[in-house]
Amino acid sequence: MTGEGEINAALTVFSLLQSPSFDLRKTYFLTAGVAGISPTVGTLGSVTFARYAVQVGLQYEFDARERPRGSPTGYVPLGSLAYDQYPSAIYGTEVFEVNDALRKLAVGFARTAVLNDTDTARAYRAHYASTPAFAPGASPPSVVECDTATSDTFWTGALLADAFENTTRLFTNGTGAYCTTQQEDNAVLAALVRGAIMGKVDFSRVIVMRVGSNFDRPYNGQSAAANRFGDSGGFVPALRNVYVGGVKVVQGIVNGWDEIFSGGVVPTNYIGDILGSLGGEPDFGYRIAFRVQTL
Template structure:
């Protein structure tokens, strides 16, 4: 390389390091230019990716307004390189220095599955060693935690593949009219659940435990707004605590359900599919779609399924506090989740601890998964 050109590269790298606050992430010698590669088309030199941050939705613009799941990651992690992604819901954003890629799948299992599969099959990216961090808001069970709390999932369970009978027509001894396929009703717990149909996915236990232990002592900020909301949950001590980091399972279902009876169903559903090993904590929509696509992509060596983490932060409770009926509470929450701001902020705080550990010690984690 010509001396002046080399000098310019060194100065540019030093300037970027200073502007980023001195982050000591190992930098590649050069980042491939994929501008000539068509989306989904062949690409001789794909972009290397160390971490994929998976957001599910954004509110309004990607920057400068009310933050949804993606905005803080884009602004604070320097995801400034826009990459067209017409085969999915939202364009991609990339940081060439840290090799972090941000994807917004769109709401719902169908979009999350399609987006993950489209990204995994796109030859413009080398995802073979990438870690995937699914970071989204959720309903949270007041029996386990408070809004603003962040839960690392050990299991992700699907709540859509099922049999259903209208509750007004179910037998008298049935608690729910919704029950697993291949059973004789919600009281039939004799058979062992078979997750081969996509009803349950287990997160790599060692990776999840590593992420939880790395973040469990993070002190999450409190606020008057979420304190006032949780104070109503007088019968649920965990719901009244300030936000904290915990472990707990995620239930993915396309219906935005709500209420005490539905929360009881969710707990029973997760217990069944995890054979009693899991505890329902958060309710969302997209994560089984992401994990199903990752499973298929792993089969052809495009990604490593064992490098997926799922964390969800409570933006709202899955049931109302004592004295308020579910319909009233749900409709009020639809006007704006009480814990949205706390949830997206805490997702970034907790998730960044994991991302920074991976990047700062990439020489250790590139080949060996925690």
């Protein structure tokens, strides 16, 4: 357990990396936990695997009642003057990209699991069926490839969901597909990148998995407060699916260790942070954004 929130997660993982008791250079890291989920992509109990983790809270924030004129949101990227401008002030933890070839293997393993569902969760998600865009939210849980948003703030509602969907697209130059919300993943990945720089871990051996336990926005006719403070029935099947989905990934790696995983899964994409700290050229981020802007 890393502890909840970015500070706890970062310190826990980095402390583990400093322990002389472990040689983690060939270790596979599976981050696994519950998350909010967008009904446009998945539902309660859906098991998701991310290629990108985006720190959406790392922005200027205006109270929505005082947001800039003409802006649909009170969130503006750091160093920028509008919500749709790429941040010009980069801290280094805005975006992480993990090994997509490994992700696809993990997805294949997880899809062999029989996912849990409950009558309460079925009844709650049925409310989303009246909105065509929310059809995935009204469907049974499944395994989905989509990306995750990190913020210490536990937010909810259609307006913030739209804002952070925009942030995910913007920070990844249109590549990222937002679907889950959580409070730890960028912190965990930041610690692992630093561990990789020190030669203690292999960042190509990282898998980011989250399971939907609540919806990030209400169904048609429901208030954001009712969505957040009510009981969707999603927490119990989500916890169960963290295990049943995750254990299939662990078993797949262990069973295929000699043939595939001991030597590592060679990435077919850039891996690392927004700064290129592990080498290579990020296929997202400020370098590409500024290059496009100057063409």
